[in-house]
Amino acid sequence: MLPIPESAWRIVAGTPQIAIPFLRRHTPQAKRFTQWVQRTHAxxxxxxxxxxxxxxxxxxEEKLPDVDGWLSAGDALALLTYSVYSSxxxxxxxxxxxxxxxxxxxxAGESKLEGQFGKRLRETIAGYAQLADRTYYEVDNQKQIGNFRVDFLITKEWYVDxxxxxxxxxxxxxxxxxxxxKKRRYQSNDERRDRWFRKNHPEIKVIRVRHEEQELWFDTIRQLKRLASLDDCYAHxxxxxxxxxxxxxxxITSISSKTAYNTDLNECHFLLTRPLQRLRELKTLLERLEIPYNTGKGVSFKRAHLRGYSL
Structure with a gap:
C-alpha cells in the first residue's frame, strides 16, 4: 500500500483531504491536473x-482547486476510479x-471497479449498435446462469431474413x-466456472478481462469492432x-513470423509491438497462454494447445 505522508493529508471541517501535488506525483494521468479532471468529468x-x-x-460543477491545493478524499476516489487508465x-x-x-x-455483487468498467462496456456496445444496421445488443449485469452469477451477459441479435x-x-x-x-482460490473457481460454461453452454463465449489490461482490451475491441478476448487475439x-x-x-521461424506482423494479413497486428524481436515476443505470448514450446531452428509446440482459442 502506498503510504500517504501527513504533509499530504488533512482534515477540514470533518472532511479528509489529500494534497493535489501528491496525487499528481503518484497518478500518471493527473500530472496535467486540469486536463485530467476535465477528461474524467463526463x-x-x-x-x-x-x-x-x-x-x-x-x-x-467543474470548479477546480489550484494545482497546488487540496481535494476531498471522496472527490479523489471518484476521479481515480472513473478516470482513463484507472487500473x-x-x-x-x-x-x-x-x-x-x-x-x-x-x-450488490459488483466488484470495486466493476461499475466503472460496466459503464465503458455499455458505451462500447452502444457504438457497435450504431455501426451495424438491423443488429441489436442487450447488456445485463449480475445475471444468473445456472449456479453462477456472471458480471455481464451481452446478447447480440441480428436479422438474417x-x-x-x-x-x-x-x-x-x-x-x-x-x-x-490472481489468488489460487479465485483461479480455481474461475476455471471451474469456465469448464461449466464450455460443457453446458458452449454457445456462450466467455471473455475474461484482467483489471490491469482493461484499457488494452477496450482498445482492442474498438479496433476489431467486435467482442473478443485478448488471449484469443494472441492465439490468432x-x-x-x-x-x-x-x-x-x-x-514458428524467423521468416514465417513476419506474417503475424503484416498489417494486411493480421487484424490483430496492433497487439504486436516488437517487429525486430519477433520470436522473442511470440515466445512471450506462448508463455502467457501457458503453451509449452521447444526452441532450436525456431519455436515449436503442439497444435492441440491452440484448440480452445478462436476469434
Whole structure:
C-alpha cells in the first residue's frame, strides 16, 4: 500500500483531504491536473447517484482547486476510479480508502471497479449498435446462469431474413477480474466456472478481462469492432506466425513470423509491438497462454494447445 505522508493529508471541517501535488506525483494521468479532471468529468457524471453523492458540488460543477491545493478524499476516489487508465490507480485508491475510511458505494455483487468498467462496456456496445444496421445488443449485469452469477451477459441479435423476420443471436459473458483473481482460490473457481460454461453452454463465449489490461482490451475491441478476448487475439497472432498448420507439431521461424506482423494479413497486428524481436515476443505470448514450446531452428509446440482459442 502506498503510504500517504501527513504533509499530504488533512482534515477540514470533518472532511479528509489529500494534497493535489501528491496525487499528481503518484497518478500518471493527473500530472496535467486540469486536463485530467476535465477528461474524467463526463465519465463521472454518468456514475450512479450514490457515487455522485460522495463528490463535492464544486467537482460536479467543474470548479477546480489550484494545482497546488487540496481535494476531498471522496472527490479523489471518484476521479481515480472513473478516470482513463484507472487500473494504474488501484494502489492509491486502497491507500486513500484505508486512511479516510471511505469507500465508493457499489451495487450488490459488483466488484470495486466493476461499475466503472460496466459503464465503458455499455458505451462500447452502444457504438457497435450504431455501426451495424438491423443488429441489436442487450447488456445485463449480475445475471444468473445456472449456479453462477456472471458480471455481464451481452446478447447480440441480428436479422438474417428481414422478409420473414428471422433472427439469429450470439451471447457473450464478460467477466471483469480484479487483483483478487490472481489468488489460487479465485483461479480455481474461475476455471471451474469456465469448464461449466464450455460443457453446458458452449454457445456462450466467455471473455475474461484482467483489471490491469482493461484499457488494452477496450482498445482492442474498438479496433476489431467486435467482442473478443485478448488471449484469443494472441492465439490468432501465433497461428499466423506458424510456417504451416497442417501437422500436429507447429513451427514458428524467423521468416514465417513476419506474417503475424503484416498489417494486411493480421487484424490483430496492433497487439504486436516488437517487429525486430519477433520470436522473442511470440515466445512471450506462448508463455502467457501457458503453451509449452521447444526452441532450436525456431519455436515449436503442439497444435492441440491452440484448440480452445478462436476469434
Amino acid at each position: 465519465k463521472l457524471l454518468g456514475a450512479p447517484s450514490n457515487v455522485l453523492s460522495f463528490c463535492t458540488s464544486d467537482l460536479l 494504474t490507480n488501484a494502489e492509491l485508491i486502497k491507500s486513500i480508502e484505508a486512511k479516510s475510511g471511505l469507500r465508493l458505494p457499489v451495487a 428481414t422478409s420473414t423476420g428471422e433472427t439469429a443471436r450470439r451471447q457473450f459473458v464478460v467477466e471483469f477480474d480484479e487483483e483478487a483473481h 497472432c501465433i497461428r499466423l506466425a506458424c510456417s504451416t498448420l497442417a501437422s500436429p507439431e507447429l513451427l
